[in-house]
Amino acid sequence: MDAIEVEGLKRRYAGPVRAGRRAGAAEGGFEAVRDISFSVREGEIFALLGTNGAGKTSTVEVLEGLARPSAGTVRVLGLDPFGERALVRPRTGVMLQEGGFPSELTVAETAAMWAGVTSDARPPGEALELVGLGGRTGVRVKQLSGGERRRLDLALALIGRPEVLFLDEPTTGMDPEGRRDTADLVRGLRAEGTTVLLTTHYLEEAEQLADRLAIMQAGRIVASGTPDQVVAQRPSRITFRLPAGVAPERLPLSVPAAADGRSVTVKTHELQPALTDLLLWARENGVALEGLQARSASLEEAFLEIAQAGNRPGHGDERAVMEVPA
Amino acid sequence: MSGTTTTARAAQRGSRPRISSLSARRVRALARAELTLLIRNRPALFVALLLPTVLTFSLKTTAEQADLSGTGLSVGTAVLPGAVGMVLLFAVYSNLVGVYVGRREELVLKRLRTGEAADGEILGAAALPSVTIGLLQSALLLAGGALLLDAGAPARPDLLLAGLVLGVVLMAVLAAASSAFTRTTELAQLTPMPLMLATFAGSGVFVPLEIYPDRIAEICRWLPMTPITDLLRGAWTEQLGGGETLRSLAVALAWTALGAYAVAKRFRWEPRR
Numbered sequence: 001m002d003a004i005e006v007e008g009l010k011r012r013y014a015g016p017v018r019a020g021r022r023a024g025a026a027e028g029g030f031e032a033v034r035d036i037s038f039s040v041r042e043g044e045i046f047a048l049l050g051t052n053g054a055g056k057t058s059t060v061e062v063l064e065g066l067a068r069p070s071a072g073t074v075r076v077l078g079l080d081p082f083g084e085r086a087l088v089r090p091r092t093g094v095m096l097q098e099g100g101f102p103s104e105l106t107v108a109e110t111a112a113m114w115a116g117v118t119s120d121a122r123p124p125g126e127a128l129e130l131v132g133l134g135g136r137t138g139v140r141v142k143q144l145s146g147g148e149r150r151r152l153d154l155a156l157a158l159i160g161r162p163e164v165l166f167l168d169e170p171t172t173g174m175d176p177e178g179r180r181d182t183a184d185l186v187r188g189l190r191a192e193g194t195t196v197l198l199t200t201h202y203l204e205e206a207e208q209l210a211d212r213l214a215i216m217q218a219g220r221i222v223a224s225g226t227p228d229q230v231v232a233q234r235p236s237r238i239t240f241r242l243p244a245g246v247a248p249e250r251l252p253l254s255v256p257a258a259a260d261g262r263s264v265t266v267k268t269h270e271l272q273p274a275l276t277d278l279l280l281w282a283r284e285n286g287v288a289l290e291g292l293q294a295r296s297a298s299l300e301e302a303f304l305e306i307a308q309a310g311n312r313p314g315h316g317d318e319r320a321v322m323e324v325p326a
Numbered sequence: 327m328s329g330t331t332t333t334a335r336a337a338q339r340g341s342r343p344r345i346s347s348l349s350a351r352r353v354r355a356l357a358r359a360e361l362t363l364l365i366r367n368r369p370a371l372f373v374a375l376l377l378p379t380v381l382t383f384s385l386k387t388t389a390e391q392a393d394l395s396g397t398g399l400s401v402g403t404a405v406l407p408g409a410v411g412m413v414l415l416f417a418v419y420s421n422l423v424g425v426y427v428g429r430r431e432e433l434v435l436k437r438l439r440t441g442e443a444a445d446g447e448i449l450g451a452a453a454l455p456s457v458t459i460g461l462l463q464s465a466l467l468l469a470g471g472a473l474l475l476d477a478g479a480p481a482r483p484d485l486l487l488a489g490l491v492l493g494v495v496l497m498a499v500l501a502a503a504s505s506a507f508t509r510t511t512e513l514a515q516l517t518p519m520p521l522m523l524a525t526f527a528g529s530g531v532f533v534p535l536e537i538y539p540d541r542i543a544e545i546c547r548w549l550p551m552t553p554i555t556d557l558l559r560g561a562w563t564e565q566l567g568g569g570e571t572l573r574s575l576a577v578a579l580a581w582t583a584l585g586a587y588a589v590a591k592r593f594r595w596e597p598r599r
Contacts, residue, residue: 064440066595089442100437102429104366105359116355117443160442 001078003164003195004040004063008072009033011058032058034219035072040212045186045196047206050216051307056199057097059216060168063197064094076164090119093162095153097169097199103142107133107152110141111159118160127155132181146173154182158189165189167198171205183209207231207299215306222306227299234297234305236271238278240264240289252281271296352443356451360425364455370424374417374459382409382467386475388532397536398565402477404534407489407558409467411531411551414493418453418460420518422501425452427514430505436596449589453498460494480561485571489557492578496550499585506592521550530555553578 011033033055040046048056061067062074065081065088074081081088101110111124121127128134131151136144144152150173157165167186171179179202186196186209200206206213207227214224223230238255241262242248248259254277257266268274275294282289364370382405389404397404429435429452438448468486471477480486500521508517526532529551535543546552553574560566566574 066436066439086442086444089440092440094437094440096433096437096440099433102359102363102432102434104363109359109362113355113359114441116358117352117438117441117447119442 001042002039003042003044003077004046004197005075006039006059006063006072007037007074009036009059009062009069009074010071011055011062011067012070013058031070032219033062033070036214036216036219036221037072038214038221038224040195040197042195043190043193044211045190045198045209047210047213048197048199048216049203049206049213049303050199053218054216055219056216057168058219060166060197060199064092064166065089090160091163093157093160093165095150095157095165095167095170097172099149100153101141101149104140106138106140107144108137110152111137111156114156115159120161121159122161124159127159128152130158130185131155132178147175147178150174151178151182154185162194164195165197167196169199169201171200171202179205203298203300203303213299215303217306223302231297231299231302234302235267235269236294236296237301238266238268238271238275238292238294240292243288243290246285246287250285252277255281348444348447353447353451353454356438356443356448357454360452361455364421364425364459370421374421374456375463377416378409378412378463379467381412382471385409385412385532392533392537394534394537397534398563399534399536399559400475400477402471402475403559403562405475406468406471406477406562407555408531408534409471410464410490410493410558411525411529411555413460413463413467414497414551414554415518415522415525415531417463418456418494418497419501419504420522421456422453422498423504423508423518424511424514425456426502426505427508428511430594431511431597433596439595449502449593453501457494457498460497461490464490477562481564482561482566484561485557485566486561488575489554489561492557492575492582493551493554496554496578496582496585499582499589500550502593503585503588506588506594509598524549525551528552530559534559547573548577550578550581 010031012029012031014029036055036059038046048059050056058067062069063076063081065076065085068082076088077091079088081092105113107128108124111128115121115124115127122130125134125137128137131154133148133151133155136148141149141152150170154167154170157167165186170186171182174182183205186198189196198206198209210227212224212226213230214221215230216222223233242259242264244262248257248264251257251264255266255274256268257264259265266274266278271294278289281287364374385405385408386401389401392404394400394404426435426449435448439445443451468480472479501518504517504521505514508514528535528546529549530546531551535546535552535556538546547556553576556566556570556574557578560571560574
């Protein structure tokens with residue numbers, strides 16, 4: 001059994017206006033999640049990526065049991081997180097995308113409150129030490145920095161030693177040190193067998209942390225797999241500048257290139273042969289390739305390409321046009 | 327990183343029971359945090375603790391000037407139910423509308439629902455400090471009033487108890503219901519006004535219903551807070567007959583049920599976005 005199972009999940013928000021509800025008219029509201037399926041194995045770190053409004057938080061909230069799916073089923077530890085709340089909650093930890101603590105309570109008071117509503121809780125002090133807030137216990141929540149608030153939220157998500165941990169943008173607002181600490185902490189939890197589902201804007205974070213990931217776009221999953229698999233679907237890239245007087249048209253035909261003035265970008269799934277052809281052609285023709293770079297796709301490139309494709313109307317067809325040499 | 331070992335965790339997991347639907351430990355933890363917040367919220371504390379007492383003195387002045395002849399009321403029995411009504415409105419109702427809206431807008435309610443506390447525990451624990459303050463303050467005002475206004479001890483303490491208990495429950499439930507119709511913390515100052523004004527005028531807080539014409543008094547008997555002040559007043563005057571007592575209980579319970587229904591249907595656990 002997988003720790004998290006999502007099958008055909010849809011989530012629709014009710015629209016405020018009901019005037020348009022004539023016979024035959026589509027239901028009002030906004031469909032934030034449009035039929036997605038994925039599963040997270042026990043002890044795995046799974047990252048959900050996507051631009052703002054892609055449907056990540058809407059998905060995670062259903063998994064956290066805060067909302068009922070409009071269609072489809074979700075299972076967390078084999079249970080319905082909405083209907084079987086009393087069974088699921090003691091085994092999950094949740095960090096919402098933002099806020100959630102009274103601003104006038106101190107860090108210690110907040111942790112004590114949360115420990116009080118959690119069975120088998122760690123001592124509050126221990127949880128705060130885990131995230132490096134041990135020295136800030138007397139500070140009111142409103143005086144914490146954005147990053148410190150995220151640390152506090154993380155500490156409380158961990159206080160019940162959860163089997164499944166939901167982290168919605170855990171490192172947003174954290175400084176690089178905080179992000180590194182959090183990544184280490186999450187890895188440590190995985191080593192203990194905790195299943196982690198996280199959303200993030202930091203792609204290198206997902207690339208380094210996640211065992212598997214899914215990229216969401218407009219409510220659908222458009223790419224998924226291990227970071228390597230997702231990246232492998234994207235072309236590698238060779239960039240260089242041609243010397244004046246060498247027209248891009250003279251490049252070997254086996255290397256499909258897009259040129260912008262003298263700058264040339266080659267996108268290819270066959271990096272090594274393409275690079276070999278290019279370099280042999282350059283030697284035979286005595287051409288110096290300035291600023292030559294060749295690199296495999298990164299998750300960031302993959303992500304941006306998917307996001308841009310989604311933003312373009314009728315995407316897919318227009319890309320060829322854009323890559324025609326100038 | 328975490329000090330626990332994998333085996334220890336596995337052992338804990340195996341023995342982890344289903345959580346119960348009501349836990350004194352959870353309610354205590356939440357109520358304690360809420361009490362801390364109330365103590366740190368000076369304006370709310372002023373409204374809850376001082377305003378009802380101050381207003382009770384103005385009630386006394388009004389009652390002393392009113393013509394109570396033929397109503398069977400003394401200054402004491404005219405003022406004391408109104409004083410309790412004031413406590414219920416300010417310390418419990420109005421205060422709790424602010425609490426529920428404030429916690430919702432800070433996403434505290436949403437966050438709490440990701441944890442083990444049940445919905446009823448979250449709402450009940452948030453009300454507990456205000457309800458306790460309301461009860462204690464009522465007891466103090468009644469005791470003080472009984473001595474200073476020569477009202478003496480209530481002849482029917484059972485009616486007094488029923489009025490107080492029903493009163494705090496009704497106020498807490500109506501506060502939760504009102505919060506559903508309150509979009510922002512600023513509006514939480516405003517949405518309690520209709521019920522408060524209706525109660526001042528029509529539920530025997532500022533003026534006993536006995537001095538109204540019968541028909542108006544009859545309409546006022548169906549307001550949410552009228553049965554509460556009637557029960558409290560009856561505890562001293564013994565003028566509340568068996569039928570009237572039953573009607574008061576029924577009206578109060580009906581409003582409580584209506585409020586609870588509104589909470590079940592309309593209560594919002596997170597801000598509108």
